Amino acid sequence: MEDVIREVMEGINAISKERGRVIDFKELLYGYYRVNPRLGVDYILDLLLVYKKYRGRKMIFPVRRHAYLQQAFGPLQLRRSPLVAHESSNRIHFVLPLSGRLAIFQRFMNNFQRVCVEPDENVRLVIVLYPTMENEDPSDEIKSIVLAFQRRIRGRKLQVELIERQEAFARAAALETGKSSCQLEDDCLLAFIDVDMVFTEKTLHHIRSHTIRGRQVYFPIVFSQFDPSFRAPLTYSVDSEIAVDVFEIDDDRGYWRFYGFGIVSVYRSDLERVGGMNTSIHGWGQEDVDLYDRTVAHADLAVFRAPDPALVHVFHPIACDGSKLTDKQKKMCIGTRAGTYASQQRLARYWIDNHSYAGE
Incomplete structure (x- = not known):
C-alpha cells in the first residue's frame, strides 16, 4: 500500500514546478481493494492531502480526495514448473x-x-x-x-x-x-x-x-x-x-x-x-x-x-x-x-x- 500511495503522489507532483504548487500525502483515511485475476488490483483510496502553493499568492490547506487506481499485472509468462515427485500408480x-x-x-x-x-x-x-x-x-x-x-x-x-x-x-x-x-x-x-x-x-x-x-x-x-x-x-x-x-x-x-x-x-x-x-x-x-x-x-x-x-x-x-x-x-x-x-x-x-x- 505504501508503494501504491508513493506512485500516486509522484504522478500528482510530476509537473508541480510548472504549476507552482506541491501536494503532500498526510494519511490514508480508508480504502478498498480487490484482485481481478485477469487484470490486476483495483483500489479506491480516500486520501487526506496537504495542498501547498508557493508561486503568487502562497497558501496551505488540507484536501480530501478519492483516488481510483488499477495496478495492472504484467504480461502472461509461461515457465516450466518443477516436477513434483509422485507415483502415478501410488495406492x-x-x-x-x-x-x-x-x-x-x-x-x-x-x-x-x-x-x-x-x-x-x-x-x-x-x-x-x-x-x-x-x-x-x-x-x-x-x-x-x-x-x-x-x-x-x-x-x-x-x-x-x-x-x-x-x-x-x-x-x-x-x-x-x-x-x-x-x-x-x-x-x-x-x-x-x-x-x-x-x-x-x-x-x-x-x-x-x-x-x-x-x-x-x-x-x-x-x-x-x-x-x-x-x-x-x-x-x-x-x-x-x-x-x-x-x-x-x-x-x-x-x-x-x-x-x-x-x-x-x-x-x-x-x-x-x-x-x-x-x-x-x-x-x-x-x-x-x-x-x-x-x-x-x-x-x-x-x-x-x-x-x-x-x-x-x-x-x-x-x-x-x-x-x-x-x-x-x-x-x-x-x-x-x-x-x-x-x-x-x-x-x-x-x-x-x-x-x-x-x-x-
Missing part, C-alpha cells in the same frame, strides 16, 4: 463411512466396479460399517455385497475390506478407524469419500497429483446436484444405477460446493501432524470444517482447492434431526438442505408458476 486408500442406505451403497459399488475394479487400479477400499439402530437394518445385505466383491477380486492388487463398528454412527470416528487400518510403517495416501459420491478415473489422477506428502493436502470442490424433482415432474426415488447424465455440469443441475470440505485426500503422516480427526464430534457435519481449519493453520502444509467435474455428489434428501445435533450443526444442516433445492432461476420460476398476484 489410494479410500475410506468410506457407512450406516444403512443399501441402494445408495449398491450404486457406489457399481461406480467403483467401473472405475477401479475393471481397469484393476491400485486402490484399496475400506468400508467402516455402523448399524442403523433400526428394525430393518440392511447391514447383512451390505456385508453380502462386500463378500461378493472380495471373491471377484481375489488374487488382484485391488482390495476391499470391511470394518464393523457396533456403536452409533460418527463420521469422524469412522475416518479415524479407516486411517488406523493402514500399516503403521505405510504412510498411505488416504482419500475420504462419501457413499453419495460418484467419480471417474480422472479423480484418481487428481488425488495422486494434488496430494503431496509433507507439503500439500487436497480438498477438492465437488459438484453437488440439486433436487431433480424441480427439473422434472417425477418425485425423488433411490436408484442403485448411475444416471447417464450424472456428470453433466451446468447451473440448473447443481452447484459447486465451495464450502464443503468432507472429501479430502491426505497422507497419513500429514493427517497425524494436524492432530487427526476430532472424534468428539458426533452427528451431522462440522468434523470436515474442523479438519480443514487445522490444516489451513498448519505452518508446513498447503491446502489445494479446485473444482473437480469428475467428482459429483448425487442428490439425496437431507434430514436435520435437532435431537442429535448441536445448534451449530443444525444451522449448518438446514443451510445445506436449503441450498440443494434448486438454482435461483429455477426457484424464481417455481414461485411465479405457483403464486398468483392480486389483480391478475
Whole structure:
C-alpha cells in the first residue's frame, strides 16, 4: 500500500514546478481493494492531502480526495514448473463411512466396479460399517455385497475390506478407524469419500497429483446436484444405477460446493501432524470444517482447492434431526438442505408458476 500511495503522489507532483504548487500525502483515511485475476488490483483510496502553493499568492490547506487506481499485472509468462515427485500408480486408500442406505451403497459399488475394479487400479477400499439402530437394518445385505466383491477380486492388487463398528454412527470416528487400518510403517495416501459420491478415473489422477506428502493436502470442490424433482415432474426415488447424465455440469443441475470440505485426500503422516480427526464430534457435519481449519493453520502444509467435474455428489434428501445435533450443526444442516433445492432461476420460476398476484 505504501508503494501504491508513493506512485500516486509522484504522478500528482510530476509537473508541480510548472504549476507552482506541491501536494503532500498526510494519511490514508480508508480504502478498498480487490484482485481481478485477469487484470490486476483495483483500489479506491480516500486520501487526506496537504495542498501547498508557493508561486503568487502562497497558501496551505488540507484536501480530501478519492483516488481510483488499477495496478495492472504484467504480461502472461509461461515457465516450466518443477516436477513434483509422485507415483502415478501410488495406492489410494479410500475410506468410506457407512450406516444403512443399501441402494445408495449398491450404486457406489457399481461406480467403483467401473472405475477401479475393471481397469484393476491400485486402490484399496475400506468400508467402516455402523448399524442403523433400526428394525430393518440392511447391514447383512451390505456385508453380502462386500463378500461378493472380495471373491471377484481375489488374487488382484485391488482390495476391499470391511470394518464393523457396533456403536452409533460418527463420521469422524469412522475416518479415524479407516486411517488406523493402514500399516503403521505405510504412510498411505488416504482419500475420504462419501457413499453419495460418484467419480471417474480422472479423480484418481487428481488425488495422486494434488496430494503431496509433507507439503500439500487436497480438498477438492465437488459438484453437488440439486433436487431433480424441480427439473422434472417425477418425485425423488433411490436408484442403485448411475444416471447417464450424472456428470453433466451446468447451473440448473447443481452447484459447486465451495464450502464443503468432507472429501479430502491426505497422507497419513500429514493427517497425524494436524492432530487427526476430532472424534468428539458426533452427528451431522462440522468434523470436515474442523479438519480443514487445522490444516489451513498448519505452518508446513498447503491446502489445494479446485473444482473437480469428475467428482459429483448425487442428490439425496437431507434430514436435520435437532435431537442429535448441536445448534451449530443444525444451522449448518438446514443451510445445506436449503441450498440443494434448486438454482435461483429455477426457484424464481417455481414461485411465479405457483403464486398468483392480486389483480391478475
